[in-house]
Amino acid sequence: LKHFLTIEGLSRELLVEILDKAEGFVGVARQAVKKVPLCRGKVIANLFFETSTRTRTTFELAAKRLSADVLNLNISTSATAKGETLLDTLRNLEAMHVDMFVVRHASSGTAHFMARHANPHVSIVNAGDGRHSHPTQAMLDMFTIRRHKGDFSSLSVAIVGDIMHSRVARSQMLALKTLGVPDVRIIAPRTLMPARIEEAFGVRVYHDLTEGIRDADVVIMLRIQRERMNSALLPSEHEYFHLYGLTEARLTAARPDVTVMHPGPINRGIEMDSQVADGERSVILEQVSNGIAVRMAVMSMCIGTQNLRAQSIGESHA
Numbered sequence: 001l002k003h004f005l006t007i008e009g010l011s012r013e014l015l016v017e018i019l020d021k022a023e024g025f026v027g028v029a030r031q032a033v034k035k036v037p038l039c040r041g042k043v044i045a046n047l048f049f050e051t052s053t054r055t056r057t058t059f060e061l062a063a064k065r066l067s068a069d070v071l072n073l074n075i076s077t078s079a080t081a082k083g084e085t086l087l088d089t090l091r092n093l094e095a096m097h098v099d100m101f102v103v104r105h106a107s108s109g110t111a112h113f114m115a116r117h118a119n120p121h122v123s124i125v126n127a128g129d130g131r132h133s134h135p136t137q138a139m140l141d142m143f144t145i146r147r148h149k150g151d152f153s154s155l156s157v158a159i160v161g162d163i164m165h166s167r168v169a170r171s172q173m174l175a176l177k178t179l180g181v182p183d184v185r186i187i188a189p190r191t192l193m194p195a196r197i198e199e200a201f202g203v204r205v206y207h208d209l210t211e212g213i214r215d216a217d218v219v220i221m222l223r224i225q226r227e228r229m230n231s232a233l234l235p236s237e238h239e240y241f242h243l244y245g246l247t248e249a250r251l252t253a254a255r256p257d258v259t260v261m262h263p264g265p266i267n268r269g270i271e272m273d274s275q276v277a278d279g280e281r282s283v284i285l286e287q288v289s290n291g292i293a294v295r296m297a298v299m300s301m302c303i304g305t306q307n308l309r310a311q312s313i314g315e316s317h318a
């Protein structure tokens with residue numbers, strides 16, 4: 001793996017390899033065993049042009065668990081604030097011998113742009129670009145689903161909310177279909193549902209929440225992406241919660257052992273009730289923890305020493 005930019009075009013075998021590798025890193029990620037030297041001597045720069053709590057910090061922790069040196073560029077105090085271009089920022093950090101850039105940007109395609117222009121030895125990992133893609137989020141979600149459900153081949157997975165503006169939903173749909181989930185359902189108001197999504201992703205479309213989550217094994221709630229909407233699309237919070245907010249009562253339509261997920265940050269009382277977010281079927285904080293192991297897998301597959309399997313390395317340093 002050179003870069004990790006999108007789920008699109010990746011094979012089922014590669015996605016499973018990432019999940020398996022992440023499984024081997026769980027002990028290291030949770031500090032049950034010591035960190036591994038797979039990225040010792042490598043420099044990883046976090047470039048977050050958009051805000052982040054979970055993704056930036058779990059990338060940093062993952063890099064540290066792999067023994068890499070980590071640079072966290074503070075964009076608001078960097079020369080970007082003086083008008084330096086992205087390409088000049090890239091060139092200057094490359095001059096400091098950075099091996100990998102983890103990039104989040106409001107413009108779709110930024111990570112691809114950097115991958116096209118980066119020096120050949122440099123890897124780019126997409127940490128979210130505009131509405132386009134958030135591939136490591138999708139992989140940590142797949143990892144969480146596999147840990148709870150075991151197998152993808154007979155699952156019904158419902159994704160609920162602002163599909164229109166969600167890079168997470170796009171990456172999740174691609175990953176679920178690639179991993180063989182037969183029934184992927186998309187539930188959203190008409191104003192937040194992209195056109196022709198059934199054909200593009202092989203999913204089923206619903207506009208009614210209860211109907212859409214009926215007998216679902218997994219329900220993934222999405223954040224309303226206010227920062228990417230024009231005001232005409234903005235639903236009122238009260239109306240949105242009334243029609244699409246997940247409550248304990250609504251969740252009874254899904255399977256009794258349903259797993260409830262959300263990539264975060266949650267808007268409580270808009271996308272879901274606190275009772276559900278903090279309830280026994282919620283794995284939202286587990287998703288966050290799993291992000292460390294999955295990001296370790298992706299980073300080590302891009303720039304790590306690849307001569308030993310992650311699991312045996314994790315065990316040998318216990």
Ligand code: CP
Nearest residue numbers: 052053054055263264
């Ligand atoms: N899920 C996610 O991307 O969260 P952050 O914006 O906090 O990184």
